[in-house]
Amino acid sequence: MTIEMLTDQDLPTAMRQVSDSVDAVFADILATPPGASERLYEAMRYAAIGGGKRMRPLLVVASARLFDVAPQNALLAGVAVECVHVHSLVHDDLPCMDDDDLRRGRATLHKRFDEATAVLAGDALLALAFELLARPETHADALVRAELISTLASSAGASGMASGQMMDMAAIDATLDMDAVVQLQQLKTGAMIGWCVGAGAALGAADAGQRVALSHYAQCVSLAFQIADDLLDVEGDEQAV
Incomplete structure (x- = not known):
């Protein structure tokens, strides 16, 4: 569970580096145990490992870098928010939601x-996010960990x-009129992206x-990202995503 400090490199390289590190953490903490939990862990691994842009962990790592935060601390916080993101995708895909x-x-x-x-599996990934943030390995200061937990709960919730x-x-x-669309985007995407950037600041005592x-x-960033994501919903090829 290691990541090298990001250097001044192109975005695809940085995304690949963070993605590989996130996958390594997931592979470690979601090692499938034998017994009754085996199927649950297999489902969590299926959802979490080897997919997605990992933009949220990248934002955590990049913002933390501004304040000389140890890469390992930033990575664990990034994996935590990715747990919440994957949980949301799993539940959004269900027949009662988007039925994808x-x-x-x-x-x-x-x-x-x-x-x-x-x-x-979605419920377990959500719980795992807060378990990771509560670990002393994420930050030595319990008040910082509490801030990360509290703000993530608020950003993900009602x-x-x-x-x-x-x-x-x-x-x-x-x-929806323009104001309602912007509000929707700020809640659905902006709150979590705001947490990612704020997490680096919290870890670094900004x-x-x-x-x-x-x-x-x-x-x-969140507004631009949601606009691009909405366009992909209309014009994109799911097989190629």
Whole structure:
């Protein structure tokens, strides 16, 4: 579970480096135990390992680098937020939500296993996120760990990502104006991206001015990302994603 400090390199190289490191952590902490939990761990590994852009962990690592945070600390925080992200994808794909058959070019988790296993795997990944943030290996200061846990819970819950998904589902039968679309995007994507950038600042004990600047940056990035993601939903090829 190691990652080298990011250097001034091109974005694809940085993304690949972080992605490989995230996969290595997942492979370690999700080692499949024998017995009753084996199927659950297999489902969690299927969902978490070897896919996705890993943009959220990259933002954690990159923002933490600004404050000379140890790469290992940033990586664990990045894996935690990726747990929440993967959990959201697993649940979004379920028939009661988006009812998708494919994710990242292969069968969605509930198609590969079954719906009940998908629900449990998503729940377990969500719980794992907070377990990782609570570990002393993430940061020596318990107050920093508590801040990371509290802010991630807020960003993922009813005041963040979950409300964004609720708005997105309701929008199927409604026409949203520009303000509503921006609010949806800020909740569904922006809250979690804001956490990623803020996590690096929290790990590095950034001052108030630095945190405000990073928050403004996160708002711009999240809006651009959600616009691109929405366009891919219309024009993209699921087999090629």
